[in-house]
Ligand SMILES: Nc1ncnc2c1ncn2[C@@H]1O[C@H](COP(=O)(O)OP(=O)(O)OP(=O)(O)O)[C@@H](O)[C@H]1O
């Protein structure tokens with residue numbers, strides 16, 4: 001029998017019992033949908049996390065005093081810089097401020113640290129205009145790309161060397177200071193932690209003169225390697241105990257990854273169960289079909305079908321359920337993935353990540369539906385079909401043709 | 409010496425129902441020559457259908473030797489037996505035994521599809537077979553849309569589409585009114601006469617047996633008349 005004829009006959013068989021076939025096909029389609037949604041979303045999310053780490057630098061960590069905790073001074077900065085595995089340390093300011101420049105007035109992030117450390121924290125951040133900030137630049141600031149070029153209004157650009165005012169609210173007093181724009185950065189792209197494009201960058205000196213405090217709101221520590229981060233965190237805990245909060249992209253990403261991997265194990269179980277159920281459904285449908293078609297089996301044998309031919313026909317039917325269910329599952333899975341990508345993104349955003357730095361990790365990732373994933377789940381659907389069809393096909397082929405012909 | 413179409417030599421067929429043994433054939437011997445037209449008659453339960461199934465290589469004997477066109481089913485694998493059926497045998501049954509979801513043409517093509525005959529060729533041959541049984545105009549009807557007589561003619565077209573050497577018919581007129589029955593008997597007789605196909609018809613109906621040149625009577629699993 002030719003392959004096309006086998007498929008033709010199998011298709012006729014399926015169409016003959018439409019409702020049952022459709023339900024069985026749906027069973028497998030749902031299983032495949034689950035698999036595709038799961039795999040594409042976890043791999044998309046994982047890519048996102050890797051991206052986060054590479055942008056924000058897995059070597060960096062920030063420490064912030066807890067309420068009524070320590071007060072950071074230069075002593076802390078120097079002491080921390082001598083810890084093993086530390087490449088650099090610097091005071092770190094992070095605050096929302098009101099920016100005024102001519103008629104422009106808007107809230108932006110004010111980000112201040114040792115300019116030499118900026119290159120270490122954000123290696124991909126490049127200057128577009130002006131000169132790099134110097135540690136001694138008290139009256140200069142550098143603008144993020146979107147601060148200088150507001151995407152919503154091209155007329156509200158802020159030029160290099162123009163003057164800007166920064167206003168801060170300090171216990172019912174409104175403080176204002178003027179700075180000159182000494183540099184404008186290239187677009188950095190969205191990062192979950194430091195939204196550089198919407199920030200004003202300044203030196204520690206500038207921040208001090210603006211805010212007037214002797215203590216640093218945070219310290220940034222750049223480790224020598226990602227491997228050095230965990231031991232460092234332990235040392236920091238030994239030194240400061242609960243009086244500081246430690247923010248480390250590496251550990252956060254690790255935690256999120258752990259959550260995701262737990263979640264995907266759960267999803268994997270759900271997907272496997274649904275495929276097992278689908279397989280049982282196929283087996284059941286095929287068994288019923290073999291019983292109902294006993295007479296037909298007898299006829300086929302009389303015409304000259306061998307045991308193998310009969311087995312092939314029933315296997316083909318089961319495989320066809322897998323093929324159609326697989327294709328349907330791929331379509332459903334692809335659309336479900338894209339929708340769920342959004343939903344999951346929002347779900348985890350609420351869950352994990354409001355940090356003291358006032359920032360929220362914006363989770364936005366694209367599920368990855370690779371060709372491999374499509375091919376593998378398609379083959380898997382066929383495998384489930386064929387595997388579930390093996391026993392019924394064997395039953396059909398072993399039937400005694402004479403008995404089958406006598407059957408009602 | 410000419411090879412007989414069918415030869416049974418002291419053939420036993422014993423069915424086993426649990427511990428009970430039911431002998432359906434008890435040492436049946438018969439020789440049917442090529443091109444013969446034989447009617448097989450006998451009371452219900454005498455073993456006629458069993459004989460026909462064995463003669464058509466659908467089953468193997470418990471004891472004794474069978475030769476179908478010179479081939480011994482006992483020495484053949486399932487695949488070889490199936491090929492033998494497809495090539496040499498055409499079955500016609502009392503209940504027509506068409507596949508309900510297929511059209512007349514598709515039913516008739518099925519033995520050719522199994523053989524891997526390609527599309528154009530098998531349609532052509534199936535149409536010829538349907539025309540030979542006088543159904544050239546109803547090829548796209550399903551069995552449920554046809555009368556009993558028409559269904560039986562489709563079954564006959566399916567039996568002859570492979571140019572078989574032997575046609576085995578088990579009560580082919582049993583489910584038909586007398587007019588349709590007469591047509592079917594005529595058709596079978598013509599196939600035997602014009603194409604030289606060996607024809608064995610199991611029947612209770614004396615009119616169906618009448619055109620046969622030899623009547624074999626089976627009783628209690630053996631031939632008691634007509635050898
Ligand atoms: N699978 C089986 N198991 C047990 N006994 C069987 C089986 N098949 C047939 N028999 C018995 O074998 C005997 C011969 O049966 P067979 O069908 O050949 O008779 P028959 O001559 O064709 O009868 P009828 O004219 O009613 O069709 C009967 O007694 C029947 O009950």
Ligand SMILES: [Mg+2]
Pocket residue numbers: 456457458578
């Ligand atoms: Mg019978």
